Structure formats: structure tokens, C-alpha cells
Amino acid sequence: xxxxxxxxxxxxxxxxxxxxxxxxxxxxxxxxxxxxxxxxxxxxxxxxxxxxxxxxxxxxxxxxxxxxxxxxxxxxxxxxxxxxxxxxxxxxxxxxxxxxxxxxxxxxxxxxxxxxxxxxxxxxxxxxxxxxxxxxxxxxxxxxx
Numbered sequence: 633x634x635x636x637x638x639x640x641x642x643x644x645x646x647x648x649x650x651x652x653x654x655x656x657x658x659x660x661x662x663x664x665x666x667x668x669x670x671x672x673x674x675x676x677x678x679x680x681x682x683x684x685x686x687x688x689x690x691x692x693x694x695x696x697x698x699x700x701x702x703x704x705x706x707x708x709x710x711x712x713x714x715x716x717x718x719x720x721x722x723x724x725x726x727x728x729x730x731x732x733x734x735x736x737x738x739x740x741x742x743x744x745x746x747x748x749x750x751x752x753x754x755x756x757x758x759x760x761x762x763x764x765x766x767x768x769x770x771x772x773x774x775x776x777x
Contacts, residue, residue: 635684635705636776638693639752640712642732642741643719645762645769646693649712652770653691663694664729674698681705691773695752703755708776711756714763716745 638646650660661683663669670676674697683690684705692706703709714722719741723732731737753759758776760769 634707634776635688636691636708636710636773637699637702637706638691638710638712638773639695639699639756640762641695641714641719641744641749642729643722643726644712644714645722645766646695646712647728648766649769649773650691650693652766653773656770656774658774659687659690661690661692663692663696668694669696672697675702677701695748700755708757709755710773710776711749711752711759712762712769713749713753713759714761716742718763719745 638649640646647662647664650662654660661668663675663680668675668679675694677698680692680702683692684702720732720738723729723741724738726732732741758772760772762769
């Protein structure tokens with residue numbers, strides 16, 4: 633394995649994919665949790681730099697404004713994508729993250745697909761369909777070199 637960033641819209645399946653990779657014994661960091669994000673939807677840059685300095689074999693997930701500053705530290709930036717209807721439905725019904733439960737948040741997700749996802753696509757080295765079974769997605773990540 634190598635350093636991989638998995639990014640994408642809310643509801644794309646990033647956390648589920650990381651859970652599967654962790655179950656397989658991979659080092660993973662889901663930056664939606666444990667204080668990785670600072671106010672303003674940005675990563676704690678010192679903490680992220682330290683993580684990447686210490687680990688050459690890690691899968692990180694997140695979608696934040698300053699992630700592009702780290703693209704050169706990852707061998708692959710994987711965009712996990714899905715149709716907007718799938719994203720909204722998943723976000724509205726998930727139990728592991730409250731974001732997407734309100735109508736306002738679902739409207740934000742729809743707008744982010746228009747405004748943010750194209751930027752993520754431009755920075756990605758690989759795009760995977762988040763509707764695929766999680767095992768297939770994990771296999772694809774594990775094959776990256």
C-alpha cells in the first residue's frame with residue numbers, strides 16, 4: 633500500500649470504505665472524527681503533516697478546503713462519487729453521522745456536487761463509483777501502487 637486520500641461528497645461512502653480497510657488491517661484515518669478538522673472546514677495542517685511524515689502506508693479520508701495542500705504527499709487521491717440522489721438518500725438515513733439529516737444540509741450536499749465535486753475530480757488520480765460493494769472498493773484501493 634501507499635499513502636491514499638479518499639475524498640468525495642457526503643454520503644459517497646468514505647467512512648464505510650475506511651471501516652472495511654481498517655477491518656483488513658490497514659492504517660486508516662477518517663478526518664471527520666477525532667479533531668482532525670479545525671473550524672472553517674480545514675485540516676489541522678501540523679497534525680496531518682506529522683501523520684504523513686510518520687506513515688508511508690496510510691489511507692486518509694476527508695473533504696476539506698485545504699486538502700489540496702497535501703495532494704503532493706499522497707501517491708493517490710481517490711474521488712469516491714455517486715449520483716446526487718444516492719448521496720442525499722445515504723446522508724439522510726445514515727446513523728453514524730448526523731450531517732445530511734436536515735433539509736438544509738441535503739440542499740448543501742446538492743450544491744456541493746455542483747460547486748465542489750468538479751474541483752475534487754480535477755485533483756483526483758482515480759475515481760471510483762461509491763455504489764460498488766464496499767469489498768470491491770477496498771480491493772481497488774489495496775491494488776493502488
